[in-house]
Amino acid sequence: MTTALRPSHWTLRTKLVSSVLLLFIIIITAIGALTVWQLHNTLAGKIDQQLANSAQQLTGPGADRGDPLSYQGGGGDSLHVDLLAGTVVYVPDRQNGGTRPSALISRLGAAPTQLTPAQINAVRAAGIGREPSTIDLARAGDYRVVAVQHSAHLQNQATGITSEQTITTVIGLPLRDTEATVRTAALAVALLSGAGLILVGLATAYLVRRNLEPLRRVAETATRVSNLPLSAGEVVMHERVDPADTDERTEVGQVGLALNQMLDNVDGALTARQESETRVRQFVADASHELRTPLASIRGYAELSRREREPVPTGVQHAMSRIESESDRMTALVEDLLLLARLDSGRPLEREPVDVTLLAMETMSDAHAAGPDHRWKLDLPDEPMEVVGDEARIRQVLINLLANARRHTPAGTEVTTRVAADGGDVVVSVSDDGPGIEPDLLPHIFERFTRGDSARTRTEGSTGLGLSIVHAVVTAHGGELTVQSAPGSTCFTMRMRRSSQETPAPMPSVAP
Numbered sequence: 001m002t003t004a005l006r007p008s009h010w011t012l013r014t015k016l017v018s019s020v021l022l023l024f025i026i027i028i029t030a031i032g033a034l035t036v037w038q039l040h041n042t043l044a045g046k047i048d049q050q051l052a053n054s055a056q057q058l059t060g061p062g063a064d065r066g067d068p069l070s071y072q073g074g075g076g077d078s079l080h081v082d083l084l085a086g087t088v089v090y091v092p093d094r095q096n097g098g099t100r101p102s103a104l105i106s107r108l109g110a111a112p113t114q115l116t117p118a119q120i121n122a123v124r125a126a127g128i129g130r131e132p133s134t135i136d137l138a139r140a141g142d143y144r145v146v147a148v149q150h151s152a153h154l155q156n157q158a159t160g161i162t163s164e165q166t167i168t169t170v171i172g173l174p175l176r177d178t179e180a181t182v183r184t185a186a187l188a189v190a191l192l193s194g195a196g197l198i199l200v201g202l203a204t205a206y207l208v209r210r211n212l213e214p215l216r217r218v219a220e221t222a223t224r225v226s227n228l229p230l231s232a233g234e235v236v237m238h239e240r241v242d243p244a245d246t247d248e249r250t251e252v253g254q255v256g257l258a259l260n261q262m263l264d265n266v267d268g269a270l271t272a273r274q275e276s277e278t279r280v281r282q283f284v285a286d287a288s289h290e291l292r293t294p295l296a297s298i299r300g301y302a303e304l305s306r307r308e309r310e311p312v313p314t315g316v317q318h319a320m321s322r323i324e325s326e327s328d329r330m331t332a333l334v335e336d337l338l339l340l341a342r343l344d345s346g347r348p349l350e351r352e353p354v355d356v357t358l359l360a361m362e363t364m365s366d367a368h369a370a371g372p373d374h375r376w377k378l379d380l381p382d383e384p385m386e387v388v389g390d391e392a393r394i395r396q397v398l399i400n401l402l403a404n405a406r407r408h409t410p411a412g413t414e415v416t417t418r419v420a421a422d423g424g425d426v427v428v429s430v431s432d433d434g435p436g437i438e439p440d441l442l443p444h445i446f447e448r449f450t451r452g453d454s455a456r457t458r459t460e461g462s463t464g465l466g467l468s469i470v471h472a473v474v475t476a477h478g479g480e481l482t483v484q485s486a487p488g489s490t491c492f493t494m495r496m497r498r499s500s501q502e503t504p505a506p507m508p509s510v511a512p
């Protein structure tokens with residue numbers, strides 16, 4: 001049996017309908033069989049009673065044996081066979097002064113029919129007794145018969161002498177009518193049962209479908225909710241089960257109500273999460289913004305004190321230069337944090353045509369100047385590649401990627417920047433043949449403050465925010481950023497929609 005055919009895999013609807021039908025079939029079969037059996041018994045009892053009455057006429061005190069044998073049978077055919085010592089005999093028909101075969105089927109209102117020798121043999125072979133039994137009289141059909149012993153006056157046809165002898169008369173009544181009645185009744189019961197089965201099947205299917213409809217709607221709501229993007233960003237969850245399907249008095253209503261309560265709960269939790277996320281973002285943005293001014297002052301005063309003409313002790317000079325460099329680093333960090341907080345809050349970006357080819361050339365030349373020990377290569381298309389976006393941010397993406405390729409690889413590494421068109425997209429990739437990103441780090445590379453051990457120990461000023469900014473900027477432009485890295489080959493690929501002459505689609509404001 002395949003899995004789908006197993007009842008445990010059936011839908012609730014199929015299970016309910018087939019259970020009801022099975023129950024109906026069992027009940028209707030039992031009732032039908034009982035009715036037909038009872039009808040058969042009643043009719044057979046009636047025939048047996050008629051046979052007993054007829055036997056009484058032959059043997060009873062008032063039996064007039066001088067008259068032709070007759071008895072009160074039911075309508076239809078009746079069987080009358082006289083047997084003498086087991087032989088079918090002809091008895092004189094005293095009414096007409098002749099003889100007639102006594103083995104005959106007499107019909108009310110019609111001439112009697114002579115039994116065939118085969119039928120007479122069947123009567124004799126059946127061993128009929130005083131209790132009614134059923135025999136098959138070949139073409140004449142089934143008969144209910146009894147044997148009655150009684151005395152009768154028989155005339156010897158040779159001598160003409162009449163004597164009283166004991167003979168056995170088999171009297172019988174046809175079962176044909178009874179059988180026909182029972183058959184008709186059985187057919188009627190079967191037809192009615194069949195019609196009832198179809199009706200019950202259709203009605204059950206309709207009722208079950210109608211009653212399970214609310215459950216389907218509840219399931220639909222649950223499916224819609226499960227497809228909502230709930231993991232990040234501002235989530236508005238308006239989906240609820242219709243109030244009509246939340247009636248506590250019904251089982252389906254209880255499911256609907258429970259789902260609605262769960263959705264209320266989840267909605268509340270999501271709103272709280274969203275609010276707390278917004279507060280944290282706001283705090284980071286405010287804090288970074290506030291830090292800018294004192295940092296600018298520190299840098300300013302450090303620079304001022306460097307310009308001081310009075311001789312300054314070497315230790316103080318060193319301390320002042322450290323203050324200056326660290327405050328530079330902190331300024332960069334604060335700027336990065338501020339930028340990330342702004343991108344997170346989904347603040348709209350500038351929307352202007354940006355020539356990525358030109359940006360690649362400029363940033364490459366800066367990187368070359370900053371890292372003359374690396375080998376820098378540029379692979380540009382013949383035509384300019386434009387995207388719509390914020391030039392400063394896209395420039396920063398390239399700067400960050402190139403800075404990484406310079407700072408996290410040894411001298412002599414070859415770094416290639418490639419700009420190409422791919423369908424309606426512009427694909428910019430920065431690849432290097434350096435040692436690659438540590439495998440543990442790779443899945444989390446775009447998360448904030450993720451940096452490799454080498455960057456922690458060796459590289460000055462590494463914060464682990466560079467790639468999260470790259471990712472946030474590309475995503476905010478509706479683009480896609482991917483990374484592939486193995487020892488000897490690391491490649492960051494950025495894919496953005498190429499700007500066309502048509503009005504560009506509105507920029508999505510994405511908060512990661």
Ligand SMILES: Nc1ncnc2c1ncn2[C@@H]1O[C@H](COP(=O)(O)OP(=O)(O)OP(=O)(O)O)[C@@H](O)[C@H]1O
Pocket residue numbers: 400404405408409432434435436437438441445450451452453454455456461462463464465466467468490
């Ligand atoms: N081209 C590369 N080759 C090898 N490792 C890299 C490369 N680019 C990035 N990494 C690894 O990924 C980490 C994260 O890079 P990310 O730019 O986010 O931070 P960072 O460079 O350490 O600091 P910063 O915020 O100053 O950029 C780096 O610390 C480094 O270990």
Ligand SMILES: [Mg+2]
Pocket residue numbers: 400403404466467
């Ligand atoms: Mg970096």
